Amino acid sequence: AQKVTQAQTEISVVEKEDVTLDCVYETRDTTYYLFWYKQPPSGELVFLIRRNSFDEQNEISGRYSWNFQKSTSSFNFTITASQVVDSAVYFCALSVQNSGNTPLVFGKGTRLSVIA
Amino acid sequence: DTGVSQNPRHKITKRGQNVTFRCDPISEHNRLYWYRQTLGQGPEFLTYFQNEAQLEKSRLLSDRFSAERPKGSFSTLEIQRTEQGDSAMYLCASSSTHYQETQYFGPGTRLLVL
Numbered sequence: 001a002q003k004v005t006q007a008q009t010e011i012s013v014v015e016k017e018d019v020t021l022d023c024v025y026e027t028r029d030t031t032y033y034l035f036w037y038k039q040p041p042s043g044e045l046v047f048l049i050r051r052n053s054f055d056e057q058n059e060i061s062g063r064y065s066w067n068f069q070k071s072t073s074s075f076n077f078t079i080t081a082s083q084v085v086d087s088a089v090y091f092c093a094l095s096v097q098n099s100g101n102t103p104l105v106f107g108k109g110t111r112l113s114v115i116a
Numbered sequence: 117d118t119g120v121s122q123n124p125r126h127k128i129t130k131r132g133q134n135v136t137f138r139c140d141p142i143s144e145h146n147r148l149y150w151y152r153q154t155l156g157q158g159p160e161f162l163t164y165f166q167n168e169a170q171l172e173k174s175r176l177l178s179d180r181f182s183a184e185r186p187k188g189s190f191s192t193l194e195i196q197r198t199e200q201g202d203s204a205m206y207l208c209a210s211s212s213t214h215y216q217e218t219q220y221f222g223p224g225t226r227l228l229v230l
Contacts, residue, residue: 042223103161
């Protein structure tokens, strides 16, 4: 079975601080995909990034960066110079490759509050 | 707007009533997923379709829940004899079957059962 753990329930930072959201996953499959989604107060889940299990390169997109480490089964997300608009709930998710991607397994989310 | 759409956005009903939600996926996507999200939790998978075929159903999908996707386009999720425990956000997502597909989500339907 697959499982995603986001141990941080809530984080509060002051604007311009850097913040890292942790994600630890469990799966016995060797081919899998990891995702991060953002859920602002409006409720819609917004896709941020997808990573496959064979690509451990870290990725940077503007103020966002992701650190994927298979050795520790972690896929952490860092926001640099946080802004008030980053306030949202962030979800890490996992799917495995079984003749096409299976449904996503989500963590419980981390609520990020960025204070001006 | 070419994203996933869901209707209605909000639904309030009395216990015991039936409700139906609709999801229109991104037009070129042949996979459609339903998830349920309760307060403070991540979304949980309910069921998914590839074209008109329902490929998988979660144990969360009790006999009171039924989903359809006629002609492989829009999908409906019906809950019969609603219970207060059905109160949640119902999310729809769609994806293609290309390699490394990503699921894109709609705005959700928030259900409150009184």
